[in-house]
Amino acid sequence: MKSLATTYLGLPVRSPLIAGASPLADDIGKVKALEDAGAGAVVMHSLFEEQITSEQLSEFSHTESLSEAFGEFSSFFPHMEDYALGPDRYLEQISKIKASCDLPVVASLNGTSAGGWIDYAHLMEQAGADAVELNVYYIATDVMESGSQVERRVYDIVEQVVGSVKIPVAVKLSPFYSSPGHFVTQLDALGAAGVVLFNRFYQPDIDIEEMEASHRLDLSNSTELRMRLRWAAILHGRVNCDLILNGGVHTVQDVIKAIMCGASSVQTVAALLKYGPSHMADILEDLKFWMDEHEYESVAHMRGCMSLLKCPDPGIYERANYMKILQLWKA
Numbered sequence: 001m002k003s004l005a006t007t008y009l010g011l012p013v014r015s016p017l018i019a020g021a022s023p024l025a026d027d028i029g030k031v032k033a034l035e036d037a038g039a040g041a042v043v044m045h046s047l048f049e050e051q052i053t054s055e056q057l058s059e060f061s062h063t064e065s066l067s068e069a070f071g072e073f074s075s076f077f078p079h080m081e082d083y084a085l086g087p088d089r090y091l092e093q094i095s096k097i098k099a100s101c102d103l104p105v106v107a108s109l110n111g112t113s114a115g116g117w118i119d120y121a122h123l124m125e126q127a128g129a130d131a132v133e134l135n136v137y138y139i140a141t142d143v144m145e146s147g148s149q150v151e152r153r154v155y156d157i158v159e160q161v162v163g164s165v166k167i168p169v170a171v172k173l174s175p176f177y178s179s180p181g182h183f184v185t186q187l188d189a190l191g192a193a194g195v196v197l198f199n200r201f202y203q204p205d206i207d208i209e210e211m212e213a214s215h216r217l218d219l220s221n222s223t224e225l226r227m228r229l230r231w232a233a234i235l236h237g238r239v240n241c242d243l244i245l246n247g248g249v250h251t252v253q254d255v256i257k258a259i260m261c262g263a264s265s266v267q268t269v270a271a272l273l274k275y276g277p278s279h280m281a282d283i284l285e286d287l288k289f290w291m292d293e294h295e296y297e298s299v300a301h302m303r304g305c306m307s308l309l310k311c312p313d314p315g316i317y318e319r320a321n322y323m324k325i326l327q328l329w330k331a
């Protein structure tokens, strides 16, 4: 049987299948189950800039500070007690996982502006995290803010985080930059060890009777992977950093497609929430079987064979695909 061993952000890992950021890592039993199932690494849920800033402010002024920090908008944010783990408990959880499991643990830091909250990257490292995943989830609602200003802010945050830790840093991105490929090349140059493609945007729906936004988290399905495949294919061979696909990885076919397009590894969440950690073992077993049947020696051997540089029909990733698909449609 083939070995699935590879690297994740430069760390040696048993497999290219990573448990993405989710509440799964809040429970040590589930992390152990993921380790037993063959996960390469586990990403913890995010510690948010708003959480850290609020705690720092309340320590300073002894007030319930979210409302002071964010004024009327504070009601849109969760209350402090709604977060699974506060900043201190988050750091404790890193140490607890490290004490009871052997797989690499990735702490997730989530925010949008350069500032003091970024010091947590260093605290995460001190607590034992093997890597940091920086999530820069941001909706550009200010129409006066240009794309380059939005991008500049991300560069500043990444520079600050990369400069403050020795462990590798991955950046989890949105697909909504005007030139995502160029953006990734810049993050690569700033020292990001990997990019996670892409954040899944949770769009609010509207309740037309109550006249309010309704918040519902619908889990992904495999069709969402296609946009990620395209960008892995475009970027493979163009950057040094890892290309980690996230969003819509549910089956072994999804994993194979991602690697063929150039992914270094993939993260999965919805499938694990739906079917439990043992689903990971099933996928990995199927992956070994498939690689044996198709005579792939290793994950590296398979990686990138369907990328833009190597694919026999690169037009599938470009404008030609769009035109062809529109022409082929029949009622």
Ligand SMILES: Cc1cc2nc3c(=O)[nH]c(=O)nc-3n(C[C@H](O)[C@H](O)[C@H](O)COP(=O)(O)O)c2cc1C
Pocket: 020, 021, 022, 023, 044, 045, 046, 047, 108, 110, 135, 172, 198, 199, 200, 217, 219, 220, 221, 246, 247, 248, 249, 267, 268, 269, 270, 271, 273
């Ligand atoms: C319940 C739940 C909690 C999540 N929490 C986080 C989080 O704290 N930080 C983060 O970056 N992503 C978080 N995500 C997003 C996932 O990491 C992932 O990007 C997304 O679910 C797409 O992957 P999937 O299609 O495999 O589910 C969460 C997703 C779910 C379903």
